[in-house]
Amino acid sequence: MGRIHILPPEVASKIAAGEVIERPLSVVKELVENSLDAGAREIKVELDRGGRLFIRVSDDGQGMTAEEARLCFERHSTSKITSEDDLARITTLGFRGEALPSIAAVARVKLKTSPDGQRGTLVEREGERVIRFEEAACPRGTIIEVRDLFYNLPVRRKFLRSETTELTRITRLLLSYAQAFPQVRFTLRHGSREIFNYPPVRSLRERLFQIYGPELVERLVEVDFRKNKYHLWGFLSRPPAGRRDRSRQFCYINHRWVGDKLVLTALEQSYQGWLEKGQHPEAWLFLELPPEEVDVNVHPAKAEVRFKQPQEIFRIIRLAVTDILQQTMGVKPITSTSMNKESPFSPTLKDRRYSQEKEERVIRETSEVLFEARDGEVRSIFQGETQQPEEQSIVVLGQFLGLYIIATTPEGLLIIDQHNAHERVLFERYLELYQKKEFPRKSPLFPLVIELSPDQEVKLEEAQSLLQQAGFRLEPMGGRTYALQEFPDILAEEEAKNVLEAILEEWRAEKNQEKFKAILATLACRTAIKAGERLSFSRMKYLVEELLKTANPSLCPHGRPVMVKLAVQEIEKALKRR
Ligand SMILES: Nc1ncnc2c1ncn2[C@@H]1O[C@H](COP(=O)(O)OP(=O)(O)O)[C@@H](O)[C@H]1O
Numbered sequence: 354m355g356r357i358h359i360l361p362p363e364v365a366s367k368i369a370a371g372e373v374i375e376r377p378l379s380v381v382k383e384l385v386e387n388s389l390d391a392g393a394r395e396i397k398v399e400l401d402r403g404g405r406l407f408i409r410v411s412d413d414g415q416g417m418t419a420e421e422a423r424l425c426f427e428r429h430s431t432s433k434i435t436s437e438d439d440l441a442r443i444t445t446l447g448f449r450g451e452a453l454p455s456i457a458a459v460a461r462v463k464l465k466t467s468p469d470g471q472r473g474t475l476v477e478r479e480g481e482r483v484i485r486f487e488e489a490a491c492p493r494g495t496i497i498e499v500r501d502l503f504y505n506l507p508v509r510r511k512f513l514r515s516e517t518t519e520l521t522r523i524t525r526l527l528l529s530y531a532q533a534f535p536q537v538r539f540t541l542r543h544g545s546r547e548i549f550n551y552p553p554v555r556s557l558r559e560r561l562f563q564i565y566g567p568e569l570v571e572r573l574v575e576v577d578f579r580k581n582k583y584h585l586w587g588f589l590s591r592p593p594a595g596r597r598d599r600s601r602q603f604c605y606i607n608h609r610w611v612g613d614k615l616v617l618t619a620l621e622q623s624y625q626g627w628l629e630k631g632q633h634p635e636a637w638l639f640l641e642l643p644p645e646e647v648d649v650n651v652h653p654a655k656a657e658v659r660f661k662q663p664q665e666i667f668r669i670i671r672l673a674v675t676d677i678l679q680q681t682m683g684v685k686p687i688t689s690t691s692m693n694k695e696s697p698f699s700p701t702l703k704d705r706r707y708s709q710e711k712e713e714r715v716i717r718e719t720s721e722v723l724f725e726a727r728d729g730e731v732r733s734i735f736q737g738e739t740q741q742p743e744e745q746s747i748v749v750l751g752q753f754l755g756l757y758i759i760a761t762t763p764e765g766l767l768i769i770d771q772h773n774a775h776e777r778v779l780f781e782r783y784l785e786l787y788q789k790k791e792f793p794r795k796s797p798l799f800p801l802v803i804e805l806s807p808d809q810e811v812k813l814e815e816a817q818s819l820l821q822q823a824g825f826r827l828e829p830m831g832g833r834t835y836a837l838q839e840f841p842d843i844l845a846e847e848e849a850k851n852v853l854e855a856i857l858e859e860w861r862a863e864k865n866q867e868k869f870k871a872i873l874a875t876l877a878c879r880t881a882i883k884a885g886e887r888l889s890f891s892r893m894k895y896l897v898e899e900l901l902k903t904a905n906p907s908l909c910p911h912g913r914p915v916m917v918k919l920a921v922q923e924i925e926k927a928l929k930r931r
Pocket residue numbers: 356357383387388391412414415416417425430431432433446447448449450451452453454494495
């Protein structure tokens with residue numbers, strides 16, 4: 354990194370959309386990237402109130418001279434590029450010279466820095482004004498404090514997300530850097546609590562061990578694939594284990610964490626046939642390629658890149674991942690194309706197009722009526738307006754595709770999603786039990802040991818008391834290890850851990866009452882009949898009857914539709930009987 358200077362206007366004008374500071378997360382991102390660019394070996398991030406009150410990033414990087422400390426707050430001042438040519442081969446995380454001025458414009462900023470640990474400089478700014486500029490004692494490196502974000506922009510301040518949301522996102526962001534730079538120590542503190550502190554290690558594998566524990570590392574396979582100018586390396590989860598969400602997919606292009614669609618799509622495609630439905634691979638994938646092969650100057654937050662040869666990159670990832678999976682698993686999977694082959698009974702494309710259109714319209718119209726129903730006024734879906742449905746007027750015809758229950762009512766045909774229906778029934782039952790304070794729980798013979806990831810632990814702090822109400826009792830065992838001492842009786846021992854993790858994953862910042870319902874909804878979802886399960890007539894009949902007794906038979910507790918109705922009139926219209 355050279356000395357700081359202001360970019361000439363012809364270079365500055367080539368820089369994509371100005372840096373936007375939207376939230377505490379963006380401040381942390383820019384400051385940490387600066388520390389990494391300055392060659393830091395230790396980066397410490399301290400926050401208060403999810404970062405809206407206070408953010409401090411300290412590093413032991415190369416620091417700045419007094420002159421640089423003054424210049425760095427000017428727009429387009431950077432030490433990372435000089436000419437337009439440099440823009441075509443960026444090797445640093447930053448390059449626009451816009452972050453510090455943008456941050457200084459919306460917060461109170463204090464900078465302390467020294468290039469050698471002897472001469473130090475202190476700068477304090479408030480909005481556009483410098484209110485202090487003096488010599489100060491400071492170890493080698495840089496410390497930047499950002500207070501009262503958006504103090505001068507009350508509207509932006511009002512729209513900030515909740516503290517937990519912000520902290521969760523920042524934790525994930527810092528984990529992403531910790532993974533890309535294992536030789537750097539990363540520390541994160543929130544208020545008086547240390548969320549993590551990872552001492553330097555030599556490899557990604559060791560870093561993953563620090564973050565996620567031995568269980569994860571044991572089930573990873575290593576990728577190391579070179580072709581022409583490309584190098585793809587990292588770790589992947591070993592099938593058939595996967596994850597319900599994509600929270601453990603990290604993709605880096607030249608050490609820059611990007612949510613790159615191309616790479617992630619190639620990854621998911623390569624896993625098709627290896628994982629159960631609804632499961633996603635875990636991946637820490639690093640793609641290294643010559644800097645001129647990738648344009649990073651396309652996205653304001655630098656969260657996306659553009660490849661010169663996207664086709665080629667897609668092909669390489671598919672090749673590398675498929676290769677390693679076949680080596681590891683030793684057999685070929687049933688590929689998605691062979692699984693999704695049309696059944697010999699499906700109509701030809703031509704009549705399909707016709708009937709699909711029609712069907713879609715019918716379903717759309719009928720479902721509009723059906724899904725209008727709200728809590729409490731739901732039964733009206735089966736009749737004109739007021740009349741109560743008569744139970745015997747519903748007849749179960751059978752199961753369709755192992756997923757749906759087909760039933761008739763005098764008004765039409767019902768197609769009921771068996772999983773969503775059962776989920777609705779269980780949810781209400783759990784809610785009732787809970788209200789009667791009869792939510793039964795059990796203790797395993799030996800406590801179940803759970804290793805939480807840092808982001809899960811952040812959520813646990815907030816979720817703990819509600820989890821306890823729902824029957825999960827966790828005791829800390831040091832570090833991020835917990836013992837599950839008690840869990841709801843409706844769960845089998847092997848499920849309890851997974852369900853707890855699912856609850857933490859789905860944990861969102863909502864009102865307390867909603868959060869408790871969300872926990873019950875997850876419990877209901879995890880204990881309900883699965884799609885694909887064969888059901889006897891008596892079970893189907895029972896399920897439909899129970900469903901109709903619930904407060905809202907048309908929506909599952911997660912808000913997904915439970916059934917569609919084909920009204921008699923619609924059927925008659927479609928068949929031209931009317
Ligand atoms: N933590 C730091 N250590 C050393 N120098 C820094 C640090 N943060 C910022 N700088 C200097 O300030 C300049 C401006 O920073 P910034 O506004 O983020 O722009 P950019 O990172 O795009 O160059 C950087 O180019 C760098 O020279």
